[in-house]
Amino acid sequence: xxxxxxxxxxxxxxxxxxxxxxxxxxxxxxxxxxxxxxxxxxxxxxxxxxxxxxxxxxxxxxxxxxxxxxxxxxxxxxxxxxxxxxxxxxxxxxxx
Amino acid sequence: xxxxxxxxxxxxxxxxxxxxxxxxxxxxxxxxxxxxxxxxxxxxxxxxxxxxxxxxxxxxxxxxxxxxxxxxxxxxxxxxxxxxxxxxxxxxxxxxxxxxxxxxxxxxxxxxxxxxxxxxxxxxxxxxxxxxxxxxxxxxxxxxxxxxxxxxxxxxxxxxxxxxxxxxxxxxxxxxxxxxxxxxxxxxxxxxxxxxxxxxxxxxxxxxxxxxxxxxxxxxxxxx
Numbered sequence: 001x002x003x004x005x006x007x008x009x010x011x012x013x014x015x016x017x018x019x020x021x022x023x024x025x026x027x028x029x030x031x032x033x034x035x036x037x038x039x040x041x042x043x044x045x046x047x048x049x050x051x052x053x054x055x056x057x058x059x060x061x062x063x064x065x066x067x068x069x070x071x072x073x074x075x076x077x078x079x080x081x082x083x084x085x086x087x088x089x090x091x092x093x094x095x096x
Numbered sequence: 097x098x099x100x101x102x103x104x105x106x107x108x109x110x111x112x113x114x115x116x117x118x119x120x121x122x123x124x125x126x127x128x129x130x131x132x133x134x135x136x137x138x139x140x141x142x143x144x145x146x147x148x149x150x151x152x153x154x155x156x157x158x159x160x161x162x163x164x165x166x167x168x169x170x171x172x173x174x175x176x177x178x179x180x181x182x183x184x185x186x187x188x189x190x191x192x193x194x195x196x197x198x199x200x201x202x203x204x205x206x207x208x209x210x211x212x213x214x215x216x217x218x219x220x221x222x223x224x225x226x227x228x229x230x231x232x233x234x235x236x237x238x239x240x241x242x243x244x245x246x247x248x249x250x251x252x253x254x255x256x257x258x259x260x261x262x263x264x265x266x267x268x269x270x271x272x273x274x275x276x277x278x279x280x281x282x283x284x285x286x287x288x289x290x291x292x293x294x295x296x297x298x299x300x301x302x303x304x305x306x307x308x309x310x311x312x313x314x315x316x317x318x319x320x
Contacts, residue, residue, distance in 0.1 A: 014117050021120050026124070053227065060157060067162055079168075083135075
């Protein structure tokens with residue numbers, strides 16, 4: 001049976017959470033982050049004019065190991081069309 | 097009716113740190129950003145426009161990491177490839193009308209083996225999306241770029257002006273001195289994101305200078 005229609009890939013729970021979650025009001029909502037997680041640098045977001053969307057590097061780096069979901073189910077295909085494997089042409093010629 | 101019941105019972109805020117599969121809030125960025133990729137030319141007369149590809153746009157911290165964690169690292173790219181991270185609506189080319197009067201800060205890392213280009217590019221992207229490169233009213237940062245070349249990696253930061261008021265903004269906004277001071281401040285923050293030493297100079301040049309010089313080796317207007 002090679003002609004079976006391929007089931008469309010289902011978005012993962014993480015993909016769906018990203019899509020359905022709402023934007024935090026960084027300036028007006030205080031968040032109790034789990035222990036060990038730093039808040040965004042309050043100094044960056046406390047000014048009268050601040051919109052509360054400035055984040056320091058250390059705050060942002062905390063997400064690196066936490067959120068690894070692909071942006072969409074067709075991401076691999078999309079990536080192939082744009083970035084490719086990044087190495088297809090103009091490959092440095094091996095000197096050895 | 098069921099829906100509203102669900103909504104009220106779900107009033108608690110869950111971040112990605114509480115539950116990466118079932119969070120209900122995400123962290124907004126100040127701007128929507130678009131990631132672009134320049135494919136290395138195949139050598140068969142490709143049109144540069146076709147080599148410049150829009151990859152994806154995003155406006156939350158969580159989305160950024162989903163992309164970053166699932167895309168080819170700079171260190172694995174072929175020669176002549178670039179990543180560009182620009183504010184949405186700005187094409188990463190000096191021909192874009194929004195870049196016409198602009199310029200860029202740039203630094204070349206000539207010892208490719210000695211630098212961790214992935215970490216440097218990541219830190220520059222984080223400084224851009226976290227809005228650490230400029231102050232809110234500066235309105236200068238257009239985007240950041242990394243170039244993979246034979247003899248070097250180069251990281252650049254594109255600005256809207258070269259310090260001068262734009263033709264459409266005569267008599268308002270900043271004087272040339274103030275404009276230059278804003279660019280220098282941005283240059284110093286860029287330099288600090290790249291963790292360069294004091295004696296490693298980051299140089300600024302206008303795009304039209306680069307275009308007229310016929311190469312990217314335009315004369316630097318200033319350096320920090």
